[in-house]
């Protein structure tokens with residue numbers, strides 16, 4: 666199976682070298698857990714390989730996103746932006762045959778029904794695209810996504826959590842589901858620093 670490396674330090678080793686090509690991955694976590702930074706690193710990896718990459722943004726302007734990437738020294742001039750406006754966006758991405766797409770976020774797109782989400786995932790598979798769908802999760806949620814549906818429709822689910830214990834804050838990443846991939850269902854510590862998102866080599870039970 667062809668793998669698509671995310672380029673996120675420490676992450677690809679958790680999933681046999683990367684996401685299976687054509688997969689749609691749900692990336693869920695509460696605000697500030699690093700979902701956007703993780704996703705930008707994934708797109709930068711594609712751009713560096715000459716792939717066509719798009720960011721579908723709802724709440725942040727393209728300038729905001731590029732500024733955020735620039736903080737980590739990631740020049741992403743060739744990244745394409747698509748504004749989410751129902752049918753227009755489906756056309757835009759089907760005709761352009763992107764290799765990688767990030768949708769930020771499912772939660773802010775109230776009109777994203779189960780049908781349109783299913784269609785998005787099918788179409789991105791048709792065009793050979795590997796995608797990350799971001800979902801904003803309220804803290805302490807028992808669901809894996811805000812809409813409680815996308816975790817069933819996507820091929821993989823990654824959960825980001827920030828937990829506080831004994832006065833210390835720990836960031837935890839868990840690969841909850843990844844079809845066609847051997848995964849260990851353990852939490853991994855990660856950090857966000859000047860190099861962006863980094864998964865540490867040790868694990869937490």
Ligand SMILES: Nc1ncnc2c1ncn2[C@@H]1O[C@H](COP(=O)(O)OP(=O)(O)O)[C@@H](O)[C@H]1O
Pocket residue numbers: 694695696697698699700701702703736857858859
């Ligand atoms: N240079 C940095 N060093 C350390 N932490 C950072 C840095 N830049 C951003 N962060 C952290 O990353 C978080 C934002 O990440 P982001 O990907 O935008 O979160 P999300 O998309 O999940 O809301 C901030 O809350 C901040 O704690």
Ligand SMILES: [Mg+2]
Pocket residue numbers: 700701769
């Ligand atoms: Mg974000």
